[in-house]
Amino acid sequence: MIVDALPLSRALVDRAAALRADERVVGAALGDARTRVLLVDDGAVATDGDGAVALLAPGDLPHDLSGDLPRDLPGDLRAEAMPDDEVDERLLLLGRDEDGVTYLGLRVGGPHPAPRAGAAADVLVHRRTSTSAHPELPPGLAWTALRTVGADLSALEAGLATTAVALDAWHARHPRCPRCGAATRVTQAGWVRTCTVDGSEHYPRTDPAVIMAVVDDADRLLLGQSTAWAQDRWSTLAGFVEPGESLEHAVRREVLEETGVVVGAVEYRGSQPWPFPASLMLGFHARATTTDVHVDGVELARARWFTRDELRDAVDRAEVMPPGPSSIARALVEDWFGGPLGR
Ligand SMILES: [Zn+2]
Known part of the structure; x- marks a missing residue:
């Protein structure tokens, strides 16, 4: 079989699905210095000078891109559960490894541009013919398209980056409820969008x-x-x-x-x-x-x-x-x- 040879198919850390319903999980992770955050935008991830996926500690996130994230304080200082409107909709819970390190994705781009008129929205194998400008990164980091770098990544990096790119693309294309057209908000640590009017839940598509x-x-x-x-x-x-x-x-x-x-x-x-x-x-x-x-x-x-x-x-x-x-x-x-x- 060829499955294991595929760069984008390799093993991922535990996807931590059981943690997604906890509305504090992302904020708590941001208050933990062991947490690592991957920056994602429109099919690309931030990479470091060695070409590896940049996995940044919460304290090292570039403020220009992250802004003030609503992080929970550790231990006795921990606030009551954050109300929904303080959950940052750009954060994605990607997984947690056996040592308790949580991996987050942070969506830092604006809305992805719509395809030009007459172009298919979801093409399968064609390369994109136009690319939007990614947000500027601090020195030492660069945007790298996942489809060009996938073969060079470690199994951990490939799994995290593939999941982050997939979720980012889904969020960018599904801002509204397919049932009633109302706005949706991000729930389940980035894995569900919930309609603000009829309460229906919508899941990432594959x-x-x-x-x-x-x-x-x-x-x-x-x-x-x-x-x-x-x-x-x-x-x-x-x-x-x-x-x-x-x-x-x-x-x-x-x-x-x-x-x-x-x-x-x-x-x-x-x-x-x-x-x-x-x-x-x-x-x-x-x-x-x-x-x-x-x-x-x-x-x-x-x-x-x-x-x-x-x-x-x-x-x-x-x-x-x-x-x-x-x-x-x-x-x-x-x-x-x-x-x-x-x-
Ligand atoms: Zn709706």
Whole structure:
């Protein structure tokens, strides 16, 4: 199986779900010098000079970004439970490790910009074409996009950053109640939004998507090129699961729609959270029963079969840029290839 090899899928500290209902848990954590806080904004996390995720003590948070956070005082000085309106809605409880260290995320950006008119709001694998400016960080810290740095992070950092980016994206896209349109407020330490009018509770979404290494009887791999990509970028096919559809059906439908290739047997190979903004990538090995390729020209500009030698030579000559090292797409390609690709 490939699950454990995926950079964004590695183990996380205890997610501490049982603590979320305690309205004082975040304030109390901010009063504990052992707590570590990760800064998150629009798909990126603050990293330090070594490229690691910056995990800051509460006292080291840049005041320009954090402002005055409502922290509980320790021990006998602890105030009564803070009223709801003193809970800072930017704070996310990410987890607590076995030594009692609490990990928080702090959302420091403003509203994320809406996609330009006509652009899909939730694209699956395309790179973002426009990026908003992140808030300025103090010297020594820098914003780093999770999708570019995921492969270089420790398991702890990858787990914390993936969760923080996913929650941040959900909050940014769901300020209002989907039932009545009223404003919602953040509850459960960042894991629920509750409607201020009808009291309904709304939970972070995870949208299933399938991604597949399609292989023919000659053991060639089918790769495609999105219409939105550079000429040298190739990847496995992928698509969202539709309502009422099984995973296996979604694999066969997406491959047929995008390339005209018919898929028979489908085997699950592993999964990866892909919080850009809210996908769970479910990876498959899919056996093609036909080989004629006809791209739709809408999602895919080109698609073709590669032998191992052809792919290795194309990568070596920089004619093919394989999927990024953090991605399940890369893992699926290398699973078929039998080892690491050159770049
Ligand atoms: Zn409502």
